[in-house]
Amino acid sequence: MSRAFVNEDNQEEAPLIPPRAPLPNGAINYVTPFGLQQLKTEKAKLQEEMDSFPGDDDKAKRFSKQLIKGKLSLLDERIQSARLLSLSSEEKNEVRFGAIVTLKFEGENSSQTFQIVGVDEANVKEAKIAFTSPIARLLSGKKVGEQATLDLGNKTRKMSIIKISFD
Template identity: 60%
Template sequence: MSRAFVNEDNQEEAPIIPPRAPLPPGTSNYVTTKGLILLQKERENLLSEIEDIHSIEDGKDKRYKMQLAKGKLALLEERISSSRLLEISDNEKGEVRFGAKVTLLFKKENREQTFQIVGVDEANVKEQKIAFTAPIAKAITGKKINEEAILQLGKEPREMIIKAISYEISES
């Protein structure tokens, strides 16, 4: 068909739907109680956004926004359905596990850092929350207070000592 017969105004560009945080293949989608609540709130917000688009928007912009919101919702629903709430038993609380808030002493820098190990969707460096799939989380999982762990950064090993481990009470 000749380009003379193509109406350029009818050509709509499909929205680019941002991917969710990566989860390595074969890895369970562990979530904290708070993480699961945040996912459910995100779903409520998206459903509300879709309702608003239905009632307010019109035309080409409406179709684009609807495709984007429904695409995000589909990815979110997939993540929620694969989520696995992981609760720690009292006898596991003496070592670093999923959900732990951990204080580390980096020996070389003589600097302490505290963070919590959470699910991939809840991870946020600004809030000092790291994903359980992160190399540092893997290096310290299973360790107890005053045990040493090594994080390999390229050719440089970083020695760390577990200074504190705590578990926050689950939110309902």
């Protein structure tokens, strides 16, 4: 067909759906109870936003609805693949998924505390790191008093585990 017969006003560009937090191939999508609730709350908000659109008569509304549908699709996949881990069943004396870990880095007077969580719940500002992160993998299985060395390419940082809890 000749381009002369194409109505360009009817050609809408598909929205670019931002990807969710990466989960390595083959990795199980572990989530904390709080993380699973966050996913469900996000889904409810997106569904509410979708339902608030009165109709598909406007190009901008159609685009927005497509964007929300795409986000819902990715979110549904993540919720379906979620594997909830009960933090109460974990060994309390080892660093595991869900643990709140306090570390002291060699040569520093202060300590750092963070929780190991699922990839969707991870948030550096809230001191929550993904179980897939290098530091979480390095510390997994270690106990209070044990040390670990984090390789940062051109330098290393030694750390000691001061406290482990599962609050």
